[in-house]
Amino acid sequence: MIRALFERCLDPVKLDAWFDANSEQQYTRNLLFYSLFRLMTKVVLRQQTSIYAAYPADKESIPVSVTSVYNKLNGLSIETSAQWVTYGAEQASALIDELDGAREPLLPGFRVKVLDGQLSGRPVSTGSKRLATHKAAPLPGKTLAVFDPPKELIIALYPCEDAYTQERALLGAGLADVEPDDLWLADRNFCTHGFLRGVVDRGGYFLIRAHEQVRFDPLEPMREIGQTETGSVAEQWVELTGKEGRRVRLRRIRIRLNEPTRDGDDRIDLFTTVPAQSADAVYLADLYLERWCVETAFLHLTKALRCEVDTLAHPPAALFAFACAVITYNVLSVAKAALRVAHGEEADNLSGYYMARHISNTAESLCEIVDSEDWTVFHTLAVVDFAAWLLAQAERTKLSRYHKAKRGPKKPAPQRSHDRTKPHVSVARLLAAREKKSP
Template sequence: MALEAIVERFTKRSPVTVMVRRILQHAMNSQWIDQLFEAQREKQYTRELLFSTVVDLMALVALGLRPSLHAAAQADPQLPVSLTALYDKVNRTEPQVVRGLVQEGAKRLLPVMQKLKKAQPPWAAGYQVRVLDGNHLPASQKRLKELRNFRGAALPGQSLVVYAPEMGLVVDVLPAEDAHTQERALMGPILEQVKPGELWLADRNFSTSKILLALDEKQAAFIIREHGASPNPTPLEEKRELGRGKTGEVFEQAVKIEGDKPLKLRRIEVHLEEPTEDGETVIRILTNVPAEKMGALAVAELYRGRWKIEGMFGELEAVLESEVRSLGQPKAALLAFGVAVMAYNVLSVVKAAVEVGQEEEAAKRGWQVSTFYIATEVKATYSGMMTAVEPQEWSGQGEESAEQLSEVLLELAKQVKLSTLRKHPRAAKKKVKKGYVSAEEARKHVATARVLKGEKP
């Protein structure tokens, strides 16, 4: 079989690329994508162009294999419609379809990731941790006629993102076309998906009585930073000093949110050794986690883990093409972001498999696996592999169970040359206070060669 020969060759030369293809076939199978589209759509319909074809083309852009949707479509000789028809479909993709894509793709990958990370200790015993944050898409190019008279940035949309840090997967995305909608106003559909036994971490944008009460009613736990004005709980006792954490002195206080159903909470107050970027020296965290399950110091430390989602957003921007600025239509930009999130989940599974398969080597050398170098390897070799083997020849691979796929991934991971995928962390930057210079001085050009020689610019 041609497939067997090609896979064997690429397994030796680029096992990561074969892993990505196997995971894509499992998590982004055309059949379930088209079924999901039919179940979720409202105004759209299918004639000649299947929605799975649109997702496949957008995935090429998200992985950096093609510079734009136009380039991806132009390189596909089997595209059954014109470019105009393709963009019409992309520009009208409904947000609930994008959300369904991310949710279903994550459900397919969660069992695989659980097999790979079964030896990993939980973040919080007895809980499944979920991190919630908002993400605004950056300004798009002003290709739309209606935008050309505006000098300000044109923001095509935003989304609420739910991240499972223990698994390294984005499990939900709520797209919103209006970039100026308050994040807390979008919380309704997210709260509907909350399950008992989950522990939600979020910043102060989500600190409202309504959200906290809703989480508690769902029998879910939360650790959420308190907003300065909301929910303004009533103290029930004096603050008690409990010791020093990694970032400063920690205090605890019992508080209560008034209402039809008063809610008693713990307020954890951290007096920071160094101020935040906003200059704040004290942060307050509200939680309904019982003290016997998690002490105040542990709550403060777990809240710091919320920044894992910022690292995920950074990788989406730096490693994948999640921000396609040429897509000015909100629905199109949100579809591109959703597909990029699915691609991130695929790379996250690859990373987990390599970490487990190369655990001894990594521990011996003190190396960590880099998502950036995984993506770089895929960009360099994926197109060549797919040129050698037609996509339909991979169709049988999508029928693997989660357990079978995890075993295959671990076997492939053992073929990886770890030195090509390791991180190269930089030393911490020295904090240097920036001096003031005039705008005229800041705009001056200098010749690099003269500066290096020590000459006066």
């Protein structure tokens, strides 16, 4: 299923044609864009540890040296990587729509989008003589990601080569993609007058944690609304005033937490323009917790896949690796959608880690068994027929091999003793001593 999805969403001919049409700084000549993606996918899926290790297997089909491959990666435009993620997400989204495999909307009548930032890679090897003189770990870049919770897709990336760039500086690119009836969920770091007004101007809505620097004028006292699992909820109408004197009327929701956050906060304030008739404050307080789904996606990109390639220090190459991981994650999400349609609630307990590991273990064998030409049928197959084929494969899949592992409650860590004169202990003697104490 995954290989067929890669062939369908990222047809080599169409992908290279797309690169030629959208790349402003580079041309393909001998090294095709799809060849770079194929090499990087092996690294992202943990089949190979690096591009250098993946290169020999594809050496016959790549008519350039491995040095030229690295030079190509280091010269890729970060805008190309961002546009490529959007291109792949559109293909994946169309398939999920055809499968009718999206989850129930978080708020009917709104397209919920979660915005968050992520550092793109922490390489171990510097790959540069200039960086080799620094003991500090290099950071190749930063990205803002937009996540679609019902489809479990990362639908947009806004990358930046300078990892020290404040995330707010990248919000301008995100505003350009705001559409009417979007509902943007974000942390307080993205709560700025410019972003809030920009979302409203484009017909969108927001549910964002309030930042202390954003000033407002209360229009009424706080009103107690109800209770959630995390605490009590109250709200009031307020107005934001920007530098230009323009006012935005919205709701301020206050959640007094039963337990403080890890930062010591005992309350959370939210700003929202969602109409009261569409959702009350209690529902929105619970809805804000869905913002953490993007953190789960980042965790999958790091643990199940390899979005941080420790041998890539140049920002364009590292950001391209991150984009490849996002594309692979979205392909896995399409497969999960097909499995949900075929198996119902049982598919909600699937582990992305086990799925990625299975793909990594079997991908090379599949390439040996099936000729590459046999996959070309999926390039031109109608969307309806391809969706039907996916469902047929999903029905045959045994989900038990991909179930998430169940763990019990965490036990408190035992107290440790330390003796400077004995830096090591014998495990056999410790076990023998424990057996003597037990009855």
